[in-house]
Amino acid sequence: DAGITQSPRHKVTETGTPVTLRCHQTENHRYMYWYRQDPGHGLRLIHYSYGVKDTDKGEVSDGYSVSRSKTEDFLLTLESATSSQTSVYFCAISDGQGGEKLFFGSGTQLSVL
Amino acid sequence: GENVEQHPSTLSVQEGDSAVIKCTYSDSASNYFPWYKQELGKGPQLIIDIRSNVGEKKDQRIAVTLNKTAKHFSLHITETQPEDSAVYFCAADGGTSYGKLTFGQGTILTVHP
Numbered sequence: 001d002a003g004i005t006q007s008p009r010h011k012v013t014e015t016g017t018p019v020t021l022r023c024h025q026t027e028n029h030r031y032m033y034w035y036r037q038d039p040g041h042g043l044r045l046i047h048y049s050y051g052v053k054d055t056d057k058g059e060v061s062d063g064y065s066v067s068r069s070k071t072e073d074f075l076l077t078l079e080s081a082t083s084s085q086t087s088v089y090f091c092a093i094s095d096g097q098g099g100e101k102l103f104f105g106s107g108t109q110l111s112v113l
Numbered sequence: 114g115e116n117v118e119q120h121p122s123t124l125s126v127q128e129g130d131s132a133v134i135k136c137t138y139s140d141s142a143s144n145y146f147p148w149y150k151q152e153l154g155k156g157p158q159l160i161i162d163i164r165s166n167v168g169e170k171k172d173q174r175i176a177v178t179l180n181k182t183a184k185h186f187s188l189h190i191t192e193t194q195p196e197d198s199a200v201y202f203c204a205a206d207g208g209t210s211y212g213k214l215t216f217g218q219g220t221i222l223t224v225h226p
Contacts, residue, residue: 004156031211042119042202042216043157050211058213059114090156094212100145102212104156 003027004105006091012111019078021108023091025071031094032074033058033102034066036087043090049074081112115140115207119217127225132193134201134220137185142208146179146186151200151219161188193224 003026013019023032031050035043035058045058047066055066063085065077078085088109092102116139126132138146144165149157163170163177163186170177174193179186190197200221204214 033212040218042117042218043214044216045213048211048213059215092156092212100147100206100210100212100214101159101162102147102214104149104158106154106156 004091004093004103006089006105006108008108009106010109012113013081014113015082016080019081019110019112021076021089021091021110023074023076023105025074025091025093027093027095027103028071029093029095030071032068033092033094034064034074034076035090035092035104036060037090037107038087046076046089081110083112086110086112115143115205115215117203117205117215117217119203119220121220122218123221123223125223125225126193128193128195130193132188132190132197132222132224134188134203134222135185136187136203136205136217137183138205138215139184140205140207141181141184143205144208145206146177147204147214148175148177148188149202149204149216151202153199157202190222193222195224195226198222198224 005024033048034046044060049055049068091105119136147162150160151157176189203217
């Protein structure tokens with residue numbers, strides 16, 4: 001999947017615990033994104049990054065934070081997981097040249113019990 | 114913000130038939146309209162895209178048409194094959210930059226041999 005690795009691939013956690021999902025890319029692309037996928041909603045943008053330490057909110061950012069200290073890594077943190085955050089999370093990258101062609105990772109299935 | 118509606122939610126066709134999936138969008142500022150294919154357990158993969166200065170684009174058995182006046186665009190798959198079975202998503206950029214796409218709800222396409 002275009003040099004994108006998401007970890008973990010699956011995670012089960014309990015309500016109220018912190019969770020961090022990692023996205024690692026080997027393409028040296030400037031732009032990185034976190035989307036969540038839920039039945040009936042398609043994919044919705046959580047946060048995105050347009051450079052190291054440059055991030056911004058997407059459509060459904062409440063309850064999530066992100067960090068990008070290196071070009072290749074983009075972390076998504078759920079500070080205190082809730083059952084409504086049970087979802088499949090996808091990381092995507094873009095080279096930003098005309099910038100819209102997104103390449104997605106394989107996803108992380110997160111279950112919050 | 115942008116809103117994208119996609120229909121139908123499920124589509125069943127016989128091998129060799131054509132399949133058409135339609136999307137409407139709300140923001141006239143949208144300029145970029147990609148289509149993604151997602152196979153089971155994988156991330157979405159870009160299959161074709163179109164920009165607002167083009168009315169139609171073809172790539173072998175798939176084509177996309179865009180009607181900016183009516184704010185709708187469609188994916189056409191001809192001579193369908195069982196391997197075309199997947200979930201298809203349309204998206205629009207809402208006139209924004211850098212991959213901030215708004216996705217439709219998805220269409221489950223099943224091609225029967």
